[in-house]
Amino acid sequence: MNQCDHEALQQEIRRLEGVVTELHSQLIQAQKLGSIGTLASSITHEFNNILTTIINYAKMGVRHRDDAIRDKSFDKILSAGQRASKITTGMLSYARARGDRRDVFSLSQLVQDVLVLVEKDLQVHRISLQLDLPPDAFAEVNASQVQQVLLNLMINARQAMQPGGTLCLATRRNDAAGTAEILVRDSGSGIPPEVLPRIFEPFFSSKTADSQGQGGNGLGLSLCKEIVESHRGRIRVESSVGKGTTFTLKFPLASPQATAIRTTTQAAPAQKAG
Numbered sequence: 001m002n003q004c005d006h007e008a009l010q011q012e013i014r015r016l017e018g019v020v021t022e023l024h025s026q027l028i029q030a031q032k033l034g035s036i037g038t039l040a041s042s043i044t045h046e047f048n049n050i051l052t053t054i055i056n057y058a059k060m061g062v063r064h065r066d067d068a069i070r071d072k073s074f075d076k077i078l079s080a081g082q083r084a085s086k087i088t089t090g091m092l093s094y095a096r097a098r099g100d101r102r103d104v105f106s107l108s109q110l111v112q113d114v115l116v117l118v119e120k121d122l123q124v125h126r127i128s129l130q131l132d133l134p135p136d137a138f139a140e141v142n143a144s145q146v147q148q149v150l151l152n153l154m155i156n157a158r159q160a161m162q163p164g165g166t167l168c169l170a171t172r173r174n175d176a177a178g179t180a181e182i183l184v185r186d187s188g189s190g191i192p193p194e195v196l197p198r199i200f201e202p203f204f205s206s207k208t209a210d211s212q213g214q215g216g217n218g219l220g221l222s223l224c225k226e227i228v229e230s231h232r233g234r235i236r237v238e239s240s241v242g243k244g245t246t247f248t249l250k251f252p253l254a255s256p257q258a259t260a261i262r263t264t265t266q267a268a269p270a271q272k273a274g
């Protein structure tokens, strides 16, 4: 190979590396939107309930002249509207691609923000929630990426459980290990020991297509692992067949004084004057 061919080859390799990087970030974003797609039906269901509440209380307020009844109607309409606004803000903030920016967050806050999106889905499938979310586990993370990890783990957990199951979400600050941790525990089917070593492999899925042709792509956990490790963190799994599964995310502990803390990932909803 002469010098000219060699340089052309090097240039082509660099171009292809750029294409791979770009396709990879598109894959992460597509997976992110795909996971929220799984929740589309329950979120629509919740909106329907909110609209029914608003319409019924508006009718009641119109029909009754009584001040007390009207006040109650306005209160109900206001809180239903605020709930709807929280969900849309949560969805927009989740779907937005945010680049690589990292800030110091309380991990509990990140869990709370994702919960807005999955609460209804859990309720529809009769899964109860147990929360242990102290405010003191801080880590410097890309909020959007960590929320993608959490949503994937919560959806997997929900899919592994029968009605009546319990999803536990906890955070903890481990000063001895220098880590800030998130635990996602379900009381679902568990993972057989022969399957366990494969779950983080790209495209490994045990989920077969359902009646709507929706199975698993097997991408969720491989991206979770990649995102956590890009934060110098670790993801661990413990599972017992028939009892359930616990995923633990460990991030380097950040000092809350080091940087200004972001208290929420959600932008405030736009206020209209007048």
Ligand SMILES: Nc1ncnc2c1ncn2[C@@H]1O[C@H](COP(=O)(O)OP(=O)(O)OP(=O)(O)O)[C@@H](O)[C@H]1O
Pocket: 152, 156, 157, 160, 186, 188, 189, 190, 191, 199, 200, 204, 205, 206, 207, 215, 216, 217, 218, 219, 220, 221, 222, 245
């Ligand atoms: N909480 C869990 N309980 C039981 N099995 C699980 C759990 N989480 C993951 N698994 C197993 O690990 C496999 C891989 O999970 P992963 O999230 O990567 O893919 P998927 O859920 O099948 O598809 P996708 O996330 O792309 O929709 C699952 O198919 C399932 O067998």
Ligand SMILES: [Mg+2]
Pocket: 152, 155, 156, 216, 220, 221
């Ligand atoms: Mg999954």
